[in-house]
Amino acid sequence: MAKADVLALVSMLSDSTSSSTQVSNxxxxxxFEMADGVFPGPSLTNASFVAVVEGTANYxxxxxxxxxxAVLYDARDLVRESQRxxxxxxxxxxxxFARPVAYVLNDEDLRxxxxxxxxxxxxxxxxxxxPFSATFPAENLTFIFTEERDxxxxxxxLPLALEILGxxxxxxxxxHDAQAAEIAKKLSxxxxxxxxxxx
Amino acid sequence: xxTISTDTIITEVGNRLRDPNNFAHPRSNxxxxxxxxxxxxxxxxxxxxxxxxxxxTAQRCLYQTxxxxxxVGRVIAVRDSGRDLFExxxxxxxxxxxxxxxxxxxxxxxxxxxxxxxxxIAPFQRISPPELSIVYTTQTAxxxxxxxxxxxxxxxxxxxxxxVTEAIFLLRGRIFTPESALPELLSRIEQGLTASxxxxxxxxxxx
Numbered sequence: 139m140a141k142a143d144v145l146a147l148v149s150m151l152s153d154s155t156s157s158s159t160q161v162s163n164x165x166x167x168x169x170f171e172m173a174d175g176v177f178p179g180p181s182l183t184n185a186s187f188v189a190v191v192e193g194t195a196n197y198x199x200x201x202x203x204x205x206x207x208a209v210l211y212d213a214r215d216l217v218r219e220s221q222r223x224x225x226x227x228x229x230x231x232x233x234x235f236a237r238p239v240a241y242v243l244n245d246e247d248l249r250x251x252x253x254x255x256x257x258x259x260x261x262x263x264x265x266x267x268x269p270f271s272a273t274f275p276a277e278n279l280t281f282i283f284t285e286e287r288d289x290x291x292x293x294x295x296l297p298l299a300l301e302i303l304g305x306x307x308x309x310x311x312x313x314h315d316a317q318a319a320e321i322a323k324k325l326s327x328x329x330x331x332x333x334x335x336x337x
Numbered sequence: 338x339x340t341i342s343t344d345t346i347i348t349e350v351g352n353r354l355r356d357p358n359n360f361a362h363p364r365s366n367x368x369x370x371x372x373x374x375x376x377x378x379x380x381x382x383x384x385x386x387x388x389x390x391x392x393x394t395a396q397r398c399l400y401q402t403x404x405x406x407x408x409v410g411r412v413i414a415v416r417d418s419g420r421d422l423f424e425x426x427x428x429x430x431x432x433x434x435x436x437x438x439x440x441x442x443x444x445x446x447x448x449x450x451x452x453x454x455x456x457x458i459a460p461f462q463r464i465s466p467p468e469l470s471i472v473y474t475t476q477t478a479x480x481x482x483x484x485x486x487x488x489x490x491x492x493x494x495x496x497x498x499x500x501v502t503e504a505i506f507l508l509r510g511r512i513f514t515p516e517s518a519l520p521e522l523l524s525r526i527e528q529g530l531t532a533s534x535x536x537x538x539x540x541x542x543x544x
Contacts, residue, residue, distance in 0.1 A: 147373075150366055151509050183452030185399060207451060208431070213439030215431035270401055272394045280438065282451060291453055292476045293380045293410060296373040300505075317513050324523060325504060332381030332530060333410075334453070 140289035141165055147299040148306070155313040156306045164302040166286075172294070173204035173284040177301075178334040180284045181294065183207065185269040188279040190253075190261035195232060199249045202285035210280040211238040211253065212261075218243070224254050231255065253279075293333045300326035339488040339495055343480045346371060346488070346499060353503050353518075354510070362506050364482055372479040374501045375488050380410035380474045382533050384490040387475045393445070393466040398438055398459045405456070405471050412456055414472035415448040422458070422469075427451045430459070445469065497529045 141162075148161050173182045186200040190211070199206070209216045219240040224231045227240075234255035241251045261278030269280050290298055304323035307315045347367045351359050359367070379385040389406050402409045415422040427449045430437040442460030444467065449457040458469070477489050488498065504522045513519060 147369070150369075151505070153509065180452040181454075183454045185455060207427070210438050213436040215435045215437065269399050270397075270404070272397055274396065274439065282455065284452060291410070293373075293376045296370070296377060303508075315511065318508060318511050321504075321508050321513070321519065321523070325501075325508065325526075328526065328530060329377050329381075329501075332534075333377050335381060335534065 140292070140295060144290075144295050144299050144302070147295065148302050151299065151303055152306065152313070156303070157311070160309070161302055161306055164305045165298070168298055168301050168305075169288075169290060170204060170286050172290065172298075173286050175205060175284070177297075177330045180205070180207065181334055182284050182287055182290065183282070184285045185280060185282045187264045187267065187269060187275065188281060189264050190257050190259075190278045192257060192260040193235065195252045195256040196244065196247075196250045197253065197279060198247075199251075200281055200283065200285075202287065203249075203281065203283040204286050205284045206243075206251075206281065207284065208280075208282040209241050209251065210282075211257070212277045214239070216241045216253075219254060221245070227254065291333075294330070297326045297329035297333065300329065339490060339492050341487070341492065341495055342484045343368070343371070343486045343488060344482050344484050346495065347482055350499055350502050350506070353499070354506050361510060367502065367506070368480055368482045370502050370505050371488075371498065372477070374498055374505075375480065375490055376410075376477050378494055378498060378501075379477045379490055381530075382494065382537055383413065383474050384494055385475045385477055386413065386472055388470050388472045391469045391471045393458055393461070393469060395464050395466055396439075396441075396461050398440065398457050398461050400456045400458065402450075402454055402456055402473075405473065408476045408478075410474035410476050411453060412448070412450055412471060412473045415445070415458060416470040416472070417445055417467050423447045425449050427457065430457060494533070497526065497533065500526050500529065 145161055148156055188197050217240040219242050221242050224242050228234050231254050235258040236255040238253035238257055240254040244250045244252055259277055262275040264275045267273055267275055300322045304319045307319035347364050350367050351357050356362050391405055422445055425447050430449055434440055437459050440460035441463055445458050447459055500522055507519045
Protein backbone atom coordinates (compact mmCIF):
# COMPACT_ATOMS: atom_id res chain seq x y z
CA MET A 139 0.00 0.00 0.00
CA ALA A 140 2.95 2.37 0.42
CA LYS A 141 3.02 3.60 -3.15
CA ALA A 142 -0.72 4.32 -3.23
CA ASP A 143 -0.43 6.07 0.15
CA VAL A 144 2.46 8.23 -0.99
CA LEU A 145 0.73 9.17 -4.25
CA ALA A 146 -2.40 10.16 -2.29
CA LEU A 147 -0.23 12.23 0.05
CA VAL A 148 1.43 14.02 -2.87
CA SER A 149 -1.97 14.73 -4.36
CA MET A 150 -3.21 16.18 -1.06
CA LEU A 151 -0.10 18.33 -0.55
CA SER A 152 -0.24 19.66 -4.11
CA ASP A 153 -4.00 20.31 -3.91
CA SER A 154 -4.48 17.84 -6.75
CA THR A 155 -2.50 19.99 -9.18
CA SER A 156 0.19 17.36 -9.77
CA SER A 157 0.22 14.97 -12.71
CA SER A 158 -0.57 11.49 -11.42
CA THR A 159 1.46 9.79 -14.17
CA GLN A 160 4.50 11.96 -13.56
CA VAL A 161 4.22 11.58 -9.80
CA SER A 162 4.06 7.80 -10.16
CA ASN A 163 7.22 7.88 -12.29
CA UNK A 164 8.97 10.12 -9.76
CA UNK A 165 8.02 7.64 -7.03
CA UNK A 166 9.85 4.87 -8.89
CA UNK A 167 12.83 7.15 -9.52
CA UNK A 168 13.19 8.25 -5.90
CA UNK A 169 12.81 4.71 -4.53
CA PHE A 170 15.54 3.57 -6.92
CA GLU A 171 17.74 6.44 -5.72
CA MET A 172 17.05 5.52 -2.08
CA ALA A 173 18.41 2.06 -2.85
CA ASP A 174 21.28 3.56 -4.81
CA GLY A 175 22.55 5.62 -1.87
CA VAL A 176 21.50 9.07 -3.11
CA PHE A 177 19.72 9.64 0.21
CA PRO A 178 21.08 8.70 3.66
CA GLY A 179 20.98 4.97 4.23
CA PRO A 180 21.32 2.20 3.19
CA SER A 181 17.66 1.60 3.74
CA LEU A 182 15.99 -0.97 1.50
CA THR A 183 18.08 -4.10 2.09
CA ASN A 184 17.54 -7.76 1.28
CA ALA A 185 19.43 -11.02 0.78
CA SER A 186 19.12 -13.76 -1.78
CA PHE A 187 20.75 -17.06 -2.71
CA VAL A 188 22.21 -17.68 -6.16
CA ALA A 189 23.00 -21.26 -7.17
CA VAL A 190 26.63 -22.07 -7.85
CA VAL A 191 27.44 -24.41 -10.74
CA GLU A 192 30.71 -26.28 -10.92
CA GLY A 193 33.07 -24.69 -13.45
CA THR A 194 30.94 -21.54 -13.90
CA ALA A 195 32.73 -18.29 -13.08
CA ASN A 196 30.08 -15.66 -13.89
CA TYR A 197 26.91 -15.07 -11.86
CA UNK A 198 24.09 -12.63 -12.53
CA UNK A 199 22.83 -10.34 -9.79
CA UNK A 200 19.37 -10.89 -8.30
CA UNK A 201 16.86 -8.94 -10.42
CA UNK A 202 15.94 -6.35 -7.77
CA UNK A 203 19.55 -5.58 -6.77
CA UNK A 204 20.56 -1.93 -6.98
CA UNK A 205 23.75 -1.81 -4.88
CA UNK A 206 25.82 -4.75 -3.79
CA UNK A 207 26.66 -4.79 -0.08
CA ALA A 208 28.29 -8.21 0.27
CA VAL A 209 28.71 -11.52 -1.54
CA LEU A 210 29.32 -14.72 0.36
CA TYR A 211 30.33 -18.10 -0.99
CA ASP A 212 28.99 -20.74 1.38
CA ALA A 213 29.73 -19.07 4.72
CA ARG A 214 32.64 -16.97 3.52
CA ASP A 215 32.36 -13.22 2.96
CA LEU A 216 34.23 -12.78 -0.32
CA VAL A 217 36.77 -10.03 -0.85
CA ARG A 218 36.04 -7.67 -3.72
CA GLU A 219 39.03 -7.58 -6.04
CA SER A 220 39.88 -5.53 -9.11
CA GLN A 221 40.66 -7.32 -12.34
CA ARG A 222 44.27 -6.15 -12.02
CA UNK A 223 44.38 -7.54 -8.49
CA UNK A 224 43.03 -10.86 -9.74
CA UNK A 225 45.76 -10.97 -12.38
CA UNK A 226 48.42 -10.29 -9.76
CA UNK A 227 46.95 -13.14 -7.71
CA UNK A 228 47.03 -15.47 -10.70
CA UNK A 229 47.60 -14.41 -14.31
CA UNK A 230 45.42 -17.34 -15.36
CA UNK A 231 42.69 -16.63 -12.80
CA UNK A 232 39.84 -17.37 -15.19
CA UNK A 233 41.16 -20.92 -15.53
CA UNK A 234 41.86 -21.54 -11.86
CA PHE A 235 39.39 -23.96 -10.20
CA ALA A 236 39.04 -24.17 -6.41
CA ARG A 237 36.91 -22.78 -3.57
CA PRO A 238 36.18 -19.07 -4.30
CA VAL A 239 37.77 -16.47 -2.01
CA ALA A 240 37.13 -13.25 -3.95
CA TYR A 241 35.05 -11.75 -6.74
CA VAL A 242 35.52 -9.25 -9.54
CA LEU A 243 32.77 -6.97 -10.84
CA ASN A 244 32.64 -7.56 -14.56
CA ASP A 245 33.07 -4.58 -16.82
CA GLU A 246 31.63 -6.43 -19.82
CA ASP A 247 28.23 -7.17 -18.29
CA LEU A 248 27.54 -4.71 -15.49
CA ARG A 249 25.06 -6.97 -13.69
CA UNK A 250 27.39 -9.93 -13.29
CA UNK A 251 30.41 -10.81 -11.22
CA UNK A 252 33.14 -13.42 -11.57
CA UNK A 253 34.30 -15.67 -8.77
CA UNK A 254 38.01 -16.19 -8.07
CA UNK A 255 38.92 -19.03 -8.32
CA UNK A 256 36.16 -20.60 -10.39
CA UNK A 257 34.08 -22.95 -8.16
CA UNK A 258 35.16 -26.56 -8.47
CA UNK A 259 31.90 -27.93 -7.12
CA UNK A 260 28.17 -27.22 -7.48
CA UNK A 261 26.15 -25.94 -4.55
CA UNK A 262 23.43 -27.91 -2.81
CA UNK A 263 19.92 -27.53 -4.22
CA UNK A 264 18.38 -24.23 -3.12
CA UNK A 265 14.77 -24.91 -4.11
CA UNK A 266 12.47 -22.68 -2.07
CA UNK A 267 15.08 -21.88 0.57
CA UNK A 268 16.06 -18.28 1.28
CA PRO A 269 18.83 -16.84 3.45
CA PHE A 270 16.14 -16.55 6.14
CA SER A 271 15.30 -20.25 6.19
CA ALA A 272 16.49 -22.53 8.96
CA THR A 273 18.16 -24.81 6.41
CA PHE A 274 21.31 -23.60 4.67
CA PRO A 275 22.17 -25.00 1.23
CA ALA A 276 25.96 -25.21 1.32
CA GLU A 277 28.38 -23.93 -1.33
CA ASN A 278 26.10 -21.39 -2.99
CA LEU A 279 26.29 -17.60 -3.17
CA THR A 280 24.47 -15.28 -0.77
CA PHE A 281 24.00 -11.77 -2.12
CA ILE A 282 23.30 -8.97 0.38
CA PHE A 283 22.13 -5.82 -1.35
CA THR A 284 19.88 -2.80 -1.52
CA GLU A 285 16.89 -3.31 -3.74
CA GLU A 286 14.25 -1.51 -5.74
CA ARG A 287 10.78 -2.30 -4.42
CA ASP A 288 7.23 -1.00 -4.44
CA UNK A 289 6.93 -0.29 -0.73
CA UNK A 290 9.18 1.80 1.50
CA UNK A 291 9.18 1.98 5.30
CA UNK A 292 6.25 3.88 6.80
CA UNK A 293 8.43 6.66 8.20
CA UNK A 294 10.04 7.20 4.78
CA UNK A 295 6.71 7.97 3.11
CA LEU A 296 6.57 11.65 4.15
CA PRO A 297 10.13 12.59 3.07
CA LEU A 298 9.58 10.58 -0.11
CA ALA A 299 6.34 12.48 -0.86
CA LEU A 300 8.09 15.82 -0.27
CA GLU A 301 10.95 14.87 -2.60
CA ILE A 302 8.42 13.87 -5.28
CA LEU A 303 6.61 17.20 -4.80
CA GLY A 304 9.94 19.01 -5.18
CA UNK A 305 10.52 17.28 -8.51
CA UNK A 306 6.97 17.77 -9.71
CA UNK A 307 7.06 21.49 -8.96
CA UNK A 308 10.54 21.82 -10.51
CA UNK A 309 9.68 20.50 -13.94
CA UNK A 310 8.36 22.66 -16.74
CA UNK A 311 4.57 22.59 -16.44
CA UNK A 312 1.53 24.77 -15.79
CA UNK A 313 2.12 24.27 -12.07
CA HIS A 314 5.88 24.94 -12.06
CA ASP A 315 6.91 26.61 -8.78
CA ALA A 316 10.65 26.84 -8.15
CA GLN A 317 10.31 28.29 -4.66
CA ALA A 318 7.89 25.63 -3.48
CA ALA A 319 10.08 22.95 -5.05
CA GLU A 320 13.14 24.18 -3.19
CA ILE A 321 11.34 24.21 0.17
CA ALA A 322 9.80 20.78 -0.42
CA LYS A 323 13.24 19.36 -1.17
CA LYS A 324 14.72 21.04 1.88
CA LEU A 325 12.06 19.53 4.16
CA SER A 326 12.49 16.17 2.45
CA UNK A 327 16.25 16.30 3.01
CA UNK A 328 15.81 17.15 6.70
CA UNK A 329 13.38 14.28 7.24
CA UNK A 330 15.32 11.72 5.19
CA UNK A 331 18.44 12.63 7.15
CA UNK A 332 16.50 12.19 10.37
CA UNK A 333 14.83 8.83 9.75
CA UNK A 334 17.84 7.17 8.16
CA UNK A 335 20.55 8.54 10.40
CA UNK A 336 22.53 5.96 12.29
CA UNK A 337 21.73 6.70 15.91
CA UNK B 338 3.68 10.16 26.16
CA UNK B 339 2.67 13.78 25.61
CA THR B 340 0.20 15.47 27.94
CA ILE B 341 -1.25 17.64 25.16
CA SER B 342 -4.10 15.93 23.34
CA THR B 343 -4.09 15.40 19.60
CA ASP B 344 -7.20 17.50 19.02
CA THR B 345 -5.60 20.42 20.87
CA ILE B 346 -2.52 20.15 18.68
CA ILE B 347 -4.62 20.11 15.51
CA THR B 348 -6.48 23.21 16.68
CA GLU B 349 -3.19 24.94 17.54
CA VAL B 350 -1.72 24.14 14.12
CA GLY B 351 -4.92 25.48 12.50
CA ASN B 352 -4.57 28.70 14.51
CA ARG B 353 -0.94 29.09 13.48
CA LEU B 354 -1.98 28.66 9.85
CA ARG B 355 -4.70 31.30 10.31
CA ASP B 356 -7.20 28.58 9.53
CA PRO B 357 -8.94 28.09 12.90
CA ASN B 358 -11.99 26.45 11.34
CA ASN B 359 -9.90 24.20 9.09
CA PHE B 360 -11.46 25.43 5.86
CA ALA B 361 -8.19 25.40 3.93
CA HIS B 362 -6.64 22.45 5.70
CA PRO B 363 -9.17 19.85 6.89
CA ARG B 364 -8.51 18.35 10.30
CA SER B 365 -8.12 14.91 8.73
CA ASN B 366 -5.24 16.21 6.60
CA UNK B 367 -3.55 17.84 9.58
CA UNK B 368 -4.02 14.63 11.56
CA UNK B 369 -2.40 12.58 8.80
CA UNK B 370 0.65 14.84 8.61
CA UNK B 371 0.97 14.96 12.41
CA UNK B 372 0.98 11.15 12.49
CA UNK B 373 3.65 10.99 9.82
CA UNK B 374 5.84 13.65 11.41
CA UNK B 375 5.52 11.94 14.78
CA UNK B 376 6.72 8.71 13.14
CA UNK B 377 9.77 10.46 11.65
CA UNK B 378 10.66 12.09 14.96
CA UNK B 379 10.10 8.87 16.89
CA UNK B 380 12.44 6.87 14.68
CA UNK B 381 15.06 9.55 14.10
CA UNK B 382 15.29 10.70 17.70
CA UNK B 383 14.48 7.39 19.44
CA UNK B 384 11.47 8.95 21.12
CA UNK B 385 9.33 5.81 21.26
CA UNK B 386 11.03 2.47 21.81
CA UNK B 387 9.65 -0.99 22.47
CA UNK B 388 11.16 -4.28 23.60
CA UNK B 389 10.01 -7.66 22.41
CA UNK B 390 11.02 -11.23 23.19
CA UNK B 391 12.55 -12.88 20.16
CA UNK B 392 13.38 -16.54 19.69
CA UNK B 393 16.29 -16.92 17.23
CA THR B 394 16.45 -19.95 14.97
CA ALA B 395 19.13 -22.57 15.53
CA GLN B 396 21.98 -22.46 12.98
CA ARG B 397 21.03 -19.09 11.55
CA CYS B 398 22.57 -15.61 11.88
CA LEU B 399 20.63 -13.54 9.33
CA TYR B 400 17.12 -12.23 10.04
CA GLN B 401 14.64 -9.84 8.48
CA THR B 402 13.47 -7.15 10.89
CA UNK B 403 9.88 -7.99 9.95
CA UNK B 404 10.40 -11.31 11.76
CA UNK B 405 10.88 -9.42 15.03
CA UNK B 406 7.71 -7.30 14.99
CA UNK B 407 5.54 -5.49 12.47
CA UNK B 408 6.33 -2.02 13.83
CA VAL B 409 10.14 -2.15 13.89
CA GLY B 410 11.72 1.13 12.86
CA ARG B 411 15.34 0.46 13.73
CA VAL B 412 16.88 -2.11 16.08
CA ILE B 413 18.85 -0.34 18.80
CA ALA B 414 19.73 -3.12 21.26
CA VAL B 415 19.73 -6.90 21.57
CA ARG B 416 19.94 -8.51 25.01
CA ASP B 417 20.48 -12.04 26.21
CA SER B 418 19.01 -11.97 29.74
CA GLY B 419 21.03 -9.25 31.48
CA ARG B 420 23.78 -9.19 28.89
CA ASP B 421 23.83 -6.63 26.07
CA LEU B 422 25.13 -7.93 22.75
CA PHE B 423 27.76 -5.66 21.21
CA GLU B 424 26.58 -3.68 18.20
CA UNK B 425 29.03 -3.62 15.31
CA UNK B 426 28.92 -2.15 11.82
CA UNK B 427 28.11 -4.74 9.17
CA UNK B 428 31.45 -4.01 7.48
CA UNK B 429 33.17 -5.13 10.68
CA UNK B 430 31.49 -8.55 10.58
CA UNK B 431 33.85 -9.81 7.88
CA UNK B 432 36.82 -8.05 9.46
CA UNK B 433 36.26 -10.02 12.66
CA UNK B 434 35.49 -13.32 10.97
CA UNK B 435 34.89 -13.72 7.25
CA UNK B 436 32.66 -16.74 7.93
CA UNK B 437 30.26 -14.75 10.12
CA UNK B 438 27.21 -16.06 8.26
CA UNK B 439 27.73 -19.58 9.64
CA UNK B 440 29.66 -18.74 12.79
CA UNK B 441 28.77 -21.05 15.66
CA UNK B 442 29.30 -20.36 19.35
CA UNK B 443 27.95 -21.09 22.82
CA UNK B 444 25.99 -17.82 23.00
CA UNK B 445 25.22 -14.82 20.77
CA UNK B 446 27.78 -12.04 21.18
CA UNK B 447 27.16 -9.34 18.57
CA UNK B 448 24.40 -7.88 16.46
CA UNK B 449 24.57 -5.76 13.35
CA UNK B 450 21.94 -3.99 11.28
CA UNK B 451 22.39 -4.12 7.52
CA UNK B 452 20.29 -1.22 6.36
CA UNK B 453 16.79 -1.09 7.80
CA UNK B 454 15.62 -4.60 6.89
CA UNK B 455 18.32 -7.07 7.88
CA UNK B 456 19.68 -8.01 11.28
CA UNK B 457 22.65 -10.25 12.01
CA ILE B 458 22.87 -11.98 15.38
CA ALA B 459 26.12 -13.91 15.70
CA PRO B 460 27.35 -16.46 16.44
CA PHE B 461 24.46 -18.89 16.09
CA GLN B 462 23.82 -21.89 18.33
CA ARG B 463 23.54 -25.38 16.91
CA ILE B 464 20.59 -26.25 19.14
CA SER B 465 18.28 -24.30 21.46
CA PRO B 466 19.43 -20.69 21.07
CA PRO B 467 18.46 -18.51 24.05
CA GLU B 468 15.45 -16.23 23.82
CA LEU B 469 16.62 -12.66 23.26
CA SER B 470 15.11 -9.29 24.02
CA ILE B 471 15.17 -6.88 21.10
CA VAL B 472 14.77 -3.15 21.67
CA TYR B 473 13.73 -1.02 18.72
CA THR B 474 12.34 2.34 17.75
CA THR B 475 8.73 1.96 16.71
CA GLN B 476 6.75 2.93 13.66
CA THR B 477 4.19 4.79 15.74
CA ALA B 478 0.50 4.21 14.99
CA UNK B 479 -1.68 6.84 13.35
CA UNK B 480 -3.06 9.42 15.77
CA UNK B 481 -6.77 9.90 16.42
CA UNK B 482 -8.42 13.33 16.45
CA UNK B 483 -9.81 13.09 19.94
CA UNK B 484 -9.41 14.84 23.29
CA UNK B 485 -8.52 11.49 24.85
CA UNK B 486 -5.79 10.69 22.31
CA UNK B 487 -2.23 11.83 22.91
CA UNK B 488 0.92 11.69 20.81
CA UNK B 489 3.24 8.95 22.05
CA UNK B 490 6.31 11.17 21.90
CA UNK B 491 7.25 13.27 24.95
CA UNK B 492 6.09 16.84 25.56
CA UNK B 493 9.47 18.38 24.74
CA UNK B 494 9.19 17.06 21.16
CA UNK B 495 5.74 18.57 20.59
CA UNK B 496 7.02 22.03 19.49
CA UNK B 497 9.12 20.31 16.79
CA UNK B 498 6.13 18.16 15.82
CA UNK B 499 3.98 21.27 15.39
CA UNK B 500 6.71 23.27 13.61
CA VAL B 501 7.29 20.60 10.96
CA THR B 502 3.54 20.11 10.47
CA GLU B 503 2.99 23.86 10.16
CA ALA B 504 5.83 24.14 7.62
CA ILE B 505 4.32 21.38 5.50
CA PHE B 506 0.94 23.12 5.42
CA LEU B 507 2.50 26.51 4.62
CA LEU B 508 4.14 24.69 1.73
CA ARG B 509 0.78 23.23 0.73
CA GLY B 510 -0.73 26.73 0.77
CA ARG B 511 2.33 28.09 -1.14
CA ILE B 512 2.58 30.97 1.31
CA PHE B 513 6.03 32.36 0.53
CA THR B 514 5.51 36.11 0.65
CA PRO B 515 8.28 38.06 2.40
CA GLU B 516 6.28 38.16 5.61
CA SER B 517 5.71 34.39 5.51
CA ALA B 518 6.47 32.43 8.65
CA LEU B 519 8.21 29.76 6.60
CA PRO B 520 11.87 30.95 6.58
CA GLU B 521 11.86 31.41 10.35
CA LEU B 522 10.07 28.11 10.76
CA LEU B 523 12.56 26.19 8.61
CA SER B 524 15.44 27.69 10.53
CA ARG B 525 13.80 26.72 13.84
CA ILE B 526 13.19 23.16 12.59
CA GLU B 527 16.83 22.77 11.56
CA GLN B 528 18.02 24.08 14.90
CA GLY B 529 15.54 21.90 16.79
CA LEU B 530 16.52 18.75 14.91
CA THR B 531 20.23 19.45 15.29
CA ALA B 532 19.88 20.06 19.02
CA SER B 533 17.77 16.92 19.48
CA UNK B 534 20.23 14.78 17.50
CA UNK B 535 23.18 16.10 19.52
CA UNK B 536 21.27 15.40 22.74
CA UNK B 537 20.54 11.84 21.57
CA UNK B 538 24.15 11.27 20.56
CA UNK B 539 25.45 12.51 23.89
CA UNK B 540 22.95 10.31 25.73
CA UNK B 541 24.16 7.28 23.76
CA UNK B 542 27.82 8.15 24.19
CA UNK B 543 28.46 8.98 20.54
CA UNK B 544 30.10 12.37 21.08
